[in-house]
Amino acid sequence: METKIIEHSKAAELFIKDEKRTDWHNETLWFVREKRDKAAFQIPDWELLRETASQIKNNVLSNMHQYLIDFEANAKNNGIIVHWAADADEHNKIVHSIMEKHGVSQMVKSKSMLTEECHLNEYLTEKGIDVIDSDLGERIVQLRKEAPSHIVLPAIHLKKADVSETFHQFLGTEKGNNDPKYLTEAARHHLRDTFLTRKIALTGVNFAIAETGEFVVCTNEGNADMGVHLADVHIACMGFEKIIPQRKHLAVFLRLLARSATGQPITTYSSHFKKPGDGKEIHLVIVDNGRSTQLGREDFRSSLKCIRCGACMNTCPVYRRSGGHSYHNAVAGPIGSILAPNLDMAKNADLPFASTLCGSCTNVCPVKIDIHVQLYKWRQKLVKEGYAPKSKTLMMKGMSAVLSNPIIFNLAGKMGRFVLEKMPGLVSNGFNPWYKQREMPAPPEESFRAWYQKNSTASKDKNNEQ
Amino acid sequence: MSSKANILEKIKQNQPLSVSALPDLSFLGLENYENLDKYKTMLQSIGGDYVEVANYEAIIDFIKKNYNTEKRIITTLPELSQIAATDWANDDPHSLKNVELTIVKAHFGVAENGSLWVTDDLLGQRIAVFIPQYLAIVVKKDDMVTTMHQAYDRIGNQEYNFGTFIAGPSKTADIEQSLVLGAHGARGLIVFLMD
Numbered sequence A: 001m002e003t004k005i006i007e008h009s010k011a012a013e014l015f016i017k018d019e020k021r022t023d024w025h026n027e028t029l030w031f032v033r034e035k036r037d038k039a040a041f042q043i044p045d046w047e048l049l050r051e052t053a054s055q056i057k058n059n060v061l062s063n064m065h066q067y068l069i070d071f072e073a074n075a076k077n078n079g080i081i082v083h084w085a086a087d088a089d090e091h092n093k094i095v096h097s098i099m100e101k102h103g104v105s106q107m108v109k110s111k112s113m114l115t116e117e118c119h120l121n122e123y124l125t126e127k128g129i130d131v132i133d134s135d136l137g138e139r140i141v142q143l144r145k146e147a148p149s150h151i152v153l154p155a156i157h158l159k160k161a162d163v164s165e166t167f168h169q170f171l172g173t174e175k176g177n178n179d180p181k182y183l184t185e186a187a188r189h190h191l192r193d194t195f196l197t198r199k200i201a202l203t204g205v206n207f208a209i210a211e212t213g214e215f216v217v218c219t220n221e222g223n224a225d226m227g228v229h230l231a232d233v234h235i236a237c238m239g240f241e242k243i244i245p246q247r248k249h250l251a252v253f254l255r256l257l258a259r260s261a262t263g264q265p266i267t268t269y270s271s272h273f274k275k276p277g278d279g280k281e282i283h284l285v286i287v288d289n290g291r292s293t294q295l296g297r298e299d300f301r302s303s304l305k306c307i308r309c310g311a312c313m314n315t316c317p318v319y320r321r322s323g324g325h326s327y328h329n330a331v332a333g334p335i336g337s338i339l340a341p342n343l344d345m346a347k348n349a350d351l352p353f354a355s356t357l358c359g360s361c362t363n364v365c366p367v368k369i370d371i372h373v374q375l376y377k378w379r380q381k382l383v384k385e386g387y388a389p390k391s392k393t394l395m396m397k398g399m400s401a402v403l404s405n406p407i408i409f410n411l412a413g414k415m416g417r418f419v420l421e422k423m424p425g426l427v428s429n430g431f432n433p434w435y436k437q438r439e440m441p442a443p444p445e446e447s448f449r450a451w452y453q454k455n456s457t458a459s460k461d462k463n464n465e466q
Numbered sequence B: 001m002s003s004k005a006n007i008l009e010k011i012k013q014n015q016p017l018s019v020s021a022l023p024d025l026s027f028l029g030l031e032n033y034e035n036l037d038k039y040k041t042m043l044q045s046i047g048g049d050y051v052e053v054a055n056y057e058a059i060i061d062f063i064k065k066n067y068n069t070e071k072r073i074i075t076t077l078p079e080l081s082q083i084a085a086t087d088w089a090n091d092d093p094h095s096l097k098n099v100e101l102t103i104v105k106a107h108f109g110v111a112e113n114g115s116l117w118v119t120d121d122l123l124g125q126r127i128a129v130f131i132p133q134y135l136a137i138v139v140k141k142d143d144m145v146t147t148m149h150q151a152y153d154r155i156g157n158q159e160y161n162f163g164t165f166i167a168g169p170s171k172t173a174d175i176e177q178s179l180v181l182g183a184h185g186a187r188g189l190i191v192f193l194m195d
């Protein structure tokens, strides 16, 4: 499903055309951010908890090789079948081969951002496999043939009326009934049939424990467990960075994850899979897909500490007003913008620019990733390597021409003030990208340069007098 | 080279040169509250509810009064065999699709988040706590820990094939952030706090 990529700024422009809806989107996500704050404030040692999580993840990054070896050995000992995939394609092939081996052409899936990243659904569909997403939000967007717009809240961009319309069309619910309770109930019935008939269930992985070879999957809906315990085969897919050293470290991450994500004290289910049930199989696919490269980028490696809570998106002023789809990447928002260029610099060069660098993401991140610093560093790297997005390079080329020549700078300033004063429409028209959606400031009566020249001489004179 | 060897080799090359130390966890989880009181508050805040009971008779009475006993009720607790079936552990998991209420026991509860720790030796079948319309879990009032740190201290090296923390009924807020109980798992959770 390689659709043409629209640059973030262009996509955001389309998004904010509907002002009311933009406001609603903005407020809804801020509401989630506030719930996170409330939950965090109830833990007196919240900051120590974040620091501890960060240190555990630093340890994991520095000892990844050994932990993966230990994890695989222990998982195998537990009877789990372990696969390794270098990239998205190999991951998809492995999953498909397991389906083929069992002669099964239907799959029920719970949320896994990794499979979004690998475009597994498209791959399997092409092979004639019927895939049903069972997380309610994911099912909604799947029926609409959309991608999730948020890693925790996949359908956060939709209103009840949209969902109602979709369910009316596909599940035969009453037209115009927008009651979330009614709609959820309809999905419950629809998906129960799916759970009861699928022989293979796929889940993501939240944490994998090196010490014991078990892995943990967190959901609120119970969809991962419903799928897996009714199926014969459980396929779990994880990026290798999901490793944590010991069971006791789960305490730290389970305390942080749901509070950061939705403000809940813990998800409804935190399921620990250690051994397959009698007569069943668990397959675990460990995926690289660019992660080992990111591990080698000193400036960006800490992005691999991410536990996918979504807090950085909920708090981001740009995400809240541009929507997840504007990031054209499986993981949107601030963290997506530092993960995506690692996968493809040319395709994702616009994303690190989709930020005000306000640092709010860094402040809420439960594993203390310096997200806004990395966004800034990516900008420099992308420009240096010639990947800066077109809209930015044109403007910046102009800017650097002006900034590097004192005569033009002086003149440009004078012209600017003249134009702002006499013909503000000239500046705030469509030709000037900076003034889109922005109110024009009143022009200063005197330029800073002129002011400085006057005043610095004045103060020099004053100093001389003393 | 296989993908595994390749990936591991690349990770070895690219990971930081020196191993950074693991932090000390002993300064965490020092919250000081009355575990049982906190547990009750948290459980209700996440959509669950509780009943304090002195013994299994009290549970039987409560279930007779509050659930439709005509419908299918299953349990792993022999003490409740008067009101619930106990002979389903080896059945096809799909056959549990019409269960109205499952009653099991938990190892302990966690005060800070209202969750309960269960493992497959207590469940009869893994699906038994996810598939019913309603879920009831029995836990001793004394079996409460303060935070997740004490929870994992208590779990220690416990052997299990499958274990899960259950915190309230299944829920979703995927439609415009409106909270709805009963997404795919149990619609309601009642915890019997036993003396």
Ligand code: SF4
Residues within 6 Å of the ligand: A260, A305, A306, A307, A308, A309, A310, A311, A312, A313, A335, A361, A364, A365, A366, A367, A368, A369, A371
């Ligand atoms: S970067 Fe941090 S805040 Fe953002 S999703 Fe990952 S863990 Fe959460």
